Amino acid sequence: MPSELPSKICEVCKLPFNWRKKWRKNWNEVRYCSEKCRRNKKTESSDKH
Incomplete structure (x- = not known):
């Protein structure tokens, strides 16, 4: 029942x-949906400047 996650x-x-089992210990710190997005966080923040 993924809608409950x-x-x-x-x-x-x-x-x-959605929440994933691998994030159960640090869900509050998770900010990116994938490793690709996590690596691209620098480019996104530099676009704002």
Whole structure:
């Protein structure tokens, strides 16, 4: 029942993503939907300057 899982919006791609078992210990710190977005966080923040 995936609709019951918590979800967030990725800070880079702005798409929603659901909780995953691998994030159970640090869900509050998760900000990106994937490793690719996490690596691209620098480019997204530099675009604002």
